[in-house]
Amino acid sequence: MSAEPAPEATYSVEDGDLARDGEGAVAVWRASLGQVEGRAAKFAWFYRDAPAGALLQVLRFGPGGDVVGTAGVGWRAMRVGDRRLRAGLLADMAVLSGHRLLGPALQLQRAACERALQQCDLVYGFPNQNAVPVVKRLGYRHVGDMALLVCALRHAPYLERMLPAPLARLGGATLDLALRLRDGLRDLPRRTLEAEWQDAPLAEAHPPQVHDDAILRGERDAETLDWRFSRSPLAAFRFLYLRRPSEATPCAWFACQRDGDVLRIADFRFTATVSPARALARLSREARAAGCRALAIECCLPEAEAAALRRHGFRERQRRPIYARWHGDAAPFTGIRMTAFDEDE
Template identity: 40%
Template sequence: MNGAAASGYRTEVAELPRDRDVVLALWNGNLGDPARHAGKLDWFYQHHPFGEPLLQLLRHDGEVIGSCGVAPRRMLWRGREIRAGLLADMAVDARHRTLGPALMLQESLLAAATDRFDLVYGFPNRKSLPVVKRLGFAVLGEMPRYSRVLRHAGYLQRSLPRWLALPLGGLLDASFALRDRLQTLGAPRLVATWSEQVDPRMEALWQASSHGQGLLGARDTAMLRWRFDQTPLGHTRYLLLSDSADGPLRAWFACEVVGSVLRVCDYWCVRGTAGIDIALVLALVRIAHRGRHASISLEHAASVEQLAGWQRAGFVCRDSQPVVGKWLGGGPAPAAMAQDWYLTAGDEDE
């Protein structure tokens, strides 16, 4: 760090809105889609309802050339709420992308976070794992992405001629639909409705369900309103499943449409962390098929029991990304945290 400081590098905590323009200038060209930056900065760092986030800046000869943030997330561990922080928005100007500046930036962020968070976690890409490991982060496990194809013809056309892909795809669609109906014979009829915003019944479902003992983000209505209803980064709708039109919810799915894919950003069900019933998953499948979606995707780090309903409904793991964490005051071994955890894309920053 001394060498970095001697060569003109120093770190500081950003002050918003004073530093808003310089942060946006850094992010432009160094962090994702520029059209999303202003909304993300305001929503994630300036209008966060659960505590003030930290946004650390790295300067070189006075110019801001790096940033990295950590924001509060309400999470449970072994049945009690902990002070968790989500790593986000690591950006370093291309002229300074060497190990020293990146380590200096993140070391200073962790130092500033030590008295404010019990656990800091994140979803880095695999190329950055050596850096985060040097900072003391452990790989807690993997966040798999599961998907189920609903309309096979489009996928088959990637390797078959159209004249063959269309009828074969239709045959596959019909066979899977028949399998779905057989798997739900005798199951209670469910009422499915879409909501553009959080439904008050989602609070009752959260309070009445099992939260388990593993790492779990809060899914009460206060968190969901901020995470999904108020985000400027996408349009989320909730599929609500119940036994009657105004009855208690059995499950909800927070969904967004990405091209022809229905992406499940988050969900919760009456059994909580004990696992979702296949009938609830197949109700989602039916609604998605009715909506002309080609497939459904879900990012979900969970136990074998929690995933069973999804896998029985035909969801297959396609890829995954690592999840890292660091207890700032000492904590359980990494393997223990992944035994009964429950993470989705809702536990990420966008």
Template identity: 40%
Template sequence: MNAQLAAPAYAARQGDVARDRDAVLSIWRGNLGEDAHMPAKYAWFYQQADAGPPLLELLTADGLEVGACSAGRRRMLRDGKPLRAGVLVDLAVLPEHRSLGPALMLQQGLAATARNELDLLYGFPNPKAVPVFKRIGYRPLGDLVRYVRVLRHGRYFARRLPQWLAYPAGMLADLFLRLRDALSHPDTALLHADWSESTDSRVQALWVRSTKPDGIVAVRDQAHLTWRFDRSPQRGFRFLLLSGADGSLLAWFATRLQDGILHVHDYWSLHGPAVGTRHIAALLRAAREAGHAAVSIELATAPIYLAPWQELGFVARGKRPIFGCWSAQTGGEVPTALHFTAADEDE
């Protein structure tokens, strides 16, 4: 009669970004994204981050590394004061060890470390992971909502209309909305719009001059944007820079094109997250001129900052919850305001 195999002895330990690189990449292999992309991601996110190396937690089974998760450090402000934040990323466990107990042990270890080194640890769990997040001590912060504005309606009408009718009708809708936008926001013509492949010193000057809102918001200085977009292994980010008559930067949008849709991953303006309708109208005009079918943005923000996007026709198309875990020193209360974009994730 075969003896029953003993269950592995699991343990969680703090990792070291330099020492444990090979172990982490081995855990990721076949379990987290495209294998060929992983070394470049590790170099960028773990070894070059502007806020310092992430917190790294490893799960061992009988002394062998079988799981990993991390918290990427983020420089943020809370009501204008520095906040040490971290975004939960890259949870991976080898298939033979994927059960609730080991995964919970791994995340509990990371959360315990984070409570000593960070003010806030946040993440974007999928629906199945929400009960686990709550059990560890995470609480809802808000929802990251995806908003979309269609610019070229032909392919969207084709889902409901015959093709011979969909595309002519789409062209008429496109023309009508383009004229409406131009007539509703004539001051857009006073803005000078430039596409740039990278950040420049004007971005830093804008951050210094800009209004910082109440609640939680990421630091958007040149150092962060250079790391987050210019050096990202995900190529294709472009900045739309909007300037006034004197050449000073008034607003920027960090974008990336995928499948004909221009995704706005981040933005900022002289008034902080309170970007004006004329700036958004300039973004739409630039996207139209480039031939893009739609513009999308993911936002978790106060209604006053969302209103200009809705006024320009952006419609909600899905959402994801944001959960956070506060350290004891912060008091643990949920803030009244939150301004997150897709850039507040890991990639």
């Protein structure tokens, strides 16, 4: 935090009024967070249009009460086993550069957390490296990491970083052929999964799920998935559904975002009736057919799902921490499952 001359006593934090403070909040985001063009759309989508609503805290300065900082909390339905929880997702923590004192920043963060915990069971977020000391000071605990996992589908571009171009092309073609043969064997014609792309989620593919473990998971239904992905102003997503020819209900699905020649998986699920290896093999075939060179997913998964991704060839590139704070001393979960579905962008 930089030392600025403004005295901390002139700052106050209060509940933001979405109609009155929207322009001030968007102005702070544009000055502090970048992506100028998409900020107003983000405000409408995340705060006004979310199925469960959202909370906005604003940092005011001076006698005019100008908005110089924001902290948002989006409400999320989550579950641990058969217990339903209400969670608050921390979002849009931003302070104008002339007001980035430690005191006001802590005041804003503390107010957002305390206000949220009055209405929910836990609060979680994905702080950057500079913000980690602040959230620790406020009682948040490290509960996991979002790992960026990448699976190469076309290997020559990666091999060119280490080998001469002719060797990279030859080696890449050999590896690509081997993986295509592997995926073909995992999805033999007599057991082929049918693939269907949709612009919006299919209601029948997202029934309520109850798990018999102590893993914290976001609850998904067609309405929430439609809001999070189909109606997002920040990126374009499509849903890939896989099903057996004789079955009406999909056995696996993926929420996908095309990013150049990389297919990013923002969310996914395998049912108990399909092998993850088969579903991932079909996903890879679809991505190759679309001209993608790699699959990528950022997630925090239970070991069984993480192991399935590793066996398919996903390799970790980087990590971001997840911090949470809850009522009481004992965490209401022993592990977490999170994807981009559980974030705000």
